[in-house]
Amino acid sequence: MTDESARILVVDDDVDICHNLTDILSDLGYHVDLAHDGHSALKLLHQSRYDVALLDYKMPGMDGLTLYREIRKRHAGTVALLVTAYASSATAEAALSAGAWKVVAKPVDFGALLQFVEQAIHQPLLLVVDDDRDLCANLWDLFRDQGYRVGLAHDVSEASEQILDSRHRIVLIDMRIPGATGSDVFRMVRETDPRARTILITGYRAEMDPLIDQMVAEGADAVCYKPFDMPQLLAKLGELARPHAEEAGQNPG
Amino acid sequence: MIDAGGLYERYKELQSYVGWTEEDARRVAATATLLEPYLYALIEDFYAEIERHPNARKVITGGAEQIARLKGTLTQWIRDLLSGAYDTTYVTRRWKVGLRHVEIGLEQVYTNVALSRLRTGLVQSLHESWRGAGRDLKETVRSLDKLLDLDLAIIEDAYQAEYAARLQRTERLATLGQVAGGVAHELRNPLNVVKTSVYYLVNARNPTDDKKTEHLRRIERNVELADGVITALSNFARLPLPEMRPIDLESMMREVLELNPPGDRIEVVLNSPPGLPGGLGDASQLRIALGNLVRNARDAMTQGGRLEISLRSEADRVVIEVADSGTGMDEAELVRIMEPLYTTKTRGLGLGLAITRSIIDKNQGTIQVESQSGRGSTFTVRLFAAPVEGDQ
Numbered sequence: 001m002t003d004e005s006a007r008i009l010v011v012d013d014d015v016d017i018c019h020n021l022t023d024i025l026s027d028l029g030y031h032v033d034l035a036h037d038g039h040s041a042l043k044l045l046h047q048s049r050y051d052v053a054l055l056d057y058k059m060p061g062m063d064g065l066t067l068y069r070e071i072r073k074r075h076a077g078t079v080a081l082l083v084t085a086y087a088s089s090a091t092a093e094a095a096l097s098a099g100a101w102k103v104v105a106k107p108v109d110f111g112a113l114l115q116f117v118e119q120a121i122h123q124p125l126l127l128v129v130d131d132d133r134d135l136c137a138n139l140w141d142l143f144r145d146q147g148y149r150v151g152l153a154h155d156v157s158e159a160s161e162q163i164l165d166s167r168h169r170i171v172l173i174d175m176r177i178p179g180a181t182g183s184d185v186f187r188m189v190r191e192t193d194p195r196a197r198t199i200l201i202t203g204y205r206a207e208m209d210p211l212i213d214q215m216v217a218e219g220a221d222a223v224c225y226k227p228f229d230m231p232q233l234l235a236k237l238g239e240l241a242r243p244h245a246e247e248a249g250q251n252p253g
Numbered sequence: 254m255i256d257a258g259g260l261y262e263r264y265k266e267l268q269s270y271v272g273w274t275e276e277d278a279r280r281v282a283a284t285a286t287l288l289e290p291y292l293y294a295l296i297e298d299f300y301a302e303i304e305r306h307p308n309a310r311k312v313i314t315g316g317a318e319q320i321a322r323l324k325g326t327l328t329q330w331i332r333d334l335l336s337g338a339y340d341t342t343y344v345t346r347r348w349k350v351g352l353r354h355v356e357i358g359l360e361q362v363y364t365n366v367a368l369s370r371l372r373t374g375l376v377q378s379l380h381e382s383w384r385g386a387g388r389d390l391k392e393t394v395r396s397l398d399k400l401l402d403l404d405l406a407i408i409e410d411a412y413q414a415e416y417a418a419r420l421q422r423t424e425r426l427a428t429l430g431q432v433a434g435g436v437a438h439e440l441r442n443p444l445n446v447v448k449t450s451v452y453y454l455v456n457a458r459n460p461t462d463d464k465k466t467e468h469l470r471r472i473e474r475n476v477e478l479a480d481g482v483i484t485a486l487s488n489f490a491r492l493p494l495p496e497m498r499p500i501d502l503e504s505m506m507r508e509v510l511e512l513n514p515p516g517d518r519i520e521v522v523l524n525s526p527p528g529l530p531g532g533l534g535d536a537s538q539l540r541i542a543l544g545n546l547v548r549n550a551r552d553a554m555t556q557g558g559r560l561e562i563s564l565r566s567e568a569d570r571v572v573i574e575v576a577d578s579g580t581g582m583d584e585a586e587l588v589r590i591m592e593p594l595y596t597t598k599t600r601g602l603g604l605g606l607a608i609t610r611s612i613i614d615k616n617q618g619t620i621q622v623e624s625q626s627g628r629g630s631t632f633t634v635r636l637f638a639a640p641v642e643g644d645q
Contacts, residue, residue: 097463131599132442134471138449141464145457176599178555203441204434226445230452 006121007048010034011041011067012056012083017108021054024110025117038062042070049165050078051149052120054113057084057091057103065095072099076140077127077151077166079120083108099144120149124241125166127151129159129185130174130201139172146234148241156180163188168196169241172224175202175209186215197221197240199233257345260407264344267406277396282337284379284393291378292331296324299371309367312357331375334400347404351411355419361412365405372401428593432486435594435602439482442600443475450475482602488541489593489604495535495616499639502532502564502571509540510562513547518557525564531639532571534616539636542612545605546575546632552598553579553630571638576631582624590622 008030012018015036022032033048035041038061053071055064062070068080082095085106092103102116126148128139136152143150151166153159156179163171163185171189175182182200189196200215203226212223222236300320303309313319330350333343354364376394383390450468454460460468503525515521532539550560558578565572582590582597589595591610596603613620613634624630 093461093463096459097461097467132446134446134475135442135449137471138446138453138468141453141457141468142449145453178599203438203445226441227448228445230449230456 005029005031006051007031007033008117009041009044009048009050009053009055009071009078011036011038011053011059011064013037013059014056017056024114028114030117038064038067038070041067045071045074049075049162051125052117053078053080054117055080055082057082057095058086065091065098065100068095068100069098075151076136077125077149077162079123079149081113081116081120099140101144123147123149124169125149125151126237126241127153127159127162127166127168127171129153129171129177129182131155131177132174142230142234143237146237148237154178156185159185160188163192167193170197170199170221170237172199172201175200175204175211181211183211183215186218186220190219199224199236199240201226255345255348257341260348261341261344263410264339264403264407267403268339271399271402273399273403277399278337278339280389280393280396281335281400284397285332285335285337287382288331288335288375288378291374291382292328295331295371295374295378296327298374299327299367300324302370303367306363309359309363312359331371334404339400344407347407348411351408351413352415354408354412355415361409364408364412368401368405372398431594436482436486439600439602440479443479443482446475447472485602485604485608489608489611492538492608492611492615495538495612497533497535497616499531500534500536500539502529502573505532505536505540506543506562506564506573509543509547512540513544513551515547515551515554515560519551519554520559522559522561523564524562526566529564530566530571530641532573532636533639534618534636538612539616542609542616543573543575543634545609546634549605550575550577550579550630553577553581558629566638567635569638570635573634573636574631575634576629578629581626581628581630583626587622587624591620 008025010018010021010025010032011034012021013036018034018036022034025032033044033050035044037059050071053068055067057064059067064082064084068082071078071080080100081102081104082100083104083106084091095103101120104113104116126143128136128143128150130136130139130152131154133154136154140150140152151162151168153162155177159177162168168189171185171193173182173185173189177185182202186198186200189198198220199222200212200220201224202209202212204212205225216223221240224233224236300323303313313323315322333346336343350364354361375397379390379394379397450472454465454468457464503523506523506525510521510523547560547562554560554577560578561574561576563572563574563576565574586597590597591606592603593607594603595607610620613636616636618634618636620635621633622630623633
């Protein structure tokens with residue numbers, strides 16, 4: 001599990017806090033990168049994708065919320081915790097509207113913070129591959145609200161990058177995306193990450209798209225027709241997101 | 254609905270074509286009693302032959318009972334043929350034979366050969382029973398031939414008309430199915446966004462006010478997208494007749510580029526030679542047609558590229574060439590690219606180029622496309638040049 005250990009990004013202009021957090025988290029087995037300002041954090045994002053980002057709200061230059069917006073644009077699947085000494089309800093609301101998961105007040109209660117980190121990492125990671133940005137934004141809101149981490153890919157190159165980078169519990173694939181067909185992405189998932197479950201998204205009905213039947217025969221777990229039946233889709237996600245029986249058996253605890 | 258009067262007029266026209274006269278009618282009518290004893294054998298032979306041809310036999314689905322009935326019909330058909338009265342009722346009955354053949358799926362070739370066989374039988378019987386002068390027999394056979402040819406012409410005419418009408422109905426249904434599929438897909442995308450946003454607004458645990466506003470705006474935007482799909486479809490369905498006027502092509506192209514900006518990553522070049530004559534057409538329609546070409550060029554160059562628009566004059570035409578350095582198309586795509594509802598993009602109805610072609614057609618112009626996969630595409634539009642002032 002070494003190359004699959006969770007990656008955490010810590011950004012705080014207070015060097016001491018930063019190092020302390022890094023020490024504690026590294027000691028728990030996480031891979032931790034740190035930065036003291038927004039711009040150097042963005043540089044780290046070029047090389048790495050993070051499961052969790054611990055961001056100080058008030059930093060010189062780029063503030064924590066602006067930094068999170070940048071992170072989300074690149075890696076929507078990163079869960080952000082903003083740490084602030086001035087937790088007014090307005091700043092907290094702005095952070096939550098932007099998609100941050102928690103706003104944590106300083107001084108930080110390390111016990112609580114570590115619990116949040118642990119929880120965030122255990123949220124199942126989904127990937128949505130669809131070029132409709134409005135739909136992606138909606139699914140992000142809806143799936144986050146249900147406690148999933150949600151990565152987004154709008155074309156085939158974004159999709160392949162993330163499929164190679166991260167292990168996903170479920171990948172949702174639109175049948176029509178720029179640069180490829182849904183079946184290309186589906187096969188990429190099957191080859192790279194065979195344990196990931198797959199849900200196909202389509203605006204056509206099965207009788208109009210023979211590819212769908214073929215992919216179901218090849219092992220796609222579900223087909224979801226537009227417009228979505230949300231309760232049904234969420235129930236399906238819940239069912240597929242449960243760890244596989246054999247996986248749980250191999251890695252007890 | 255059969256227009257019996259119109260049919261009869263047509264029949265009379267065909268009669269005069271083959272030189273049919275009252276004398277012909279009289280001669281044929283005179284054979285009725287001579288041929289009556291042979292009818293049974295002729296009809297038995299007719300159906301025996303059908304039995305040997307599966308493609309003809311398959312349309313008879315009612316077994317022995319139906320064959321007995323058909324034999325009765327054929328007997329009556331020959332008696333009518335030899336009656337000497339070729340009026341509206343007669344012609345209408347012949348016409349209905351052609352309709353019926355389309356209904357039951359009997360190919361016209363079988364009517365042609367079956368009638369030929371019957372004709373041989375009738376002529377042979379006539380030879381056997383003839384007691385008059387050989388010269389009169391020859392004339393009578395000639396009259397019978399004319400009559401059979403006329404019968405065949407009317408039956409075939411009915412067959413073709415009915416067949417074409419049915420084909421058109423089938424094609425219309427197929428197109429409708431295709432349109433429905435395309436529209437369904439294009440409408441389901443915005444509907445899906447609206448539906449998921451509504452679900453969020455109703456069910457999210459702690460949505461902030463900003464979040465609620467964001468989802469309402471998204472709903473509004475996607476309702477407009479759905480409306481745009483319907484607008485595009487109705488624009489395609491009813492394109493008004495163009496108002497043909499002289500157009501300054503260069504300024505029209507500049508407007509088109511302004512309305513459909515290709516974006517920062519695309520270098521745009523507009524070549525317009527001095528003294529270029531104006532084009533003739535409906536500027537408001539042509540702006541749509543050329544706008545589609547510019548937008549397609551842009552969509553083919555997502556990684557940037559060069560859009561070159563060249564205007565030139567060619568005999569009595571003006572030429573607008575729109576060339577991009579984008580993805581291009583392969584042979585298979587090129588053949589279908591102007592079909593309605595065909596698209597190589599992931600979003601869109603696939604009506605853009607079909608609308609463009611239909612506009613250019615109505616403006617008496619032509620459009621051609623050349624393309625190379627990976628190299629880019631060039632669309633060439635030719636319009637009539639506007640007459641120079643004082644020329645007429």
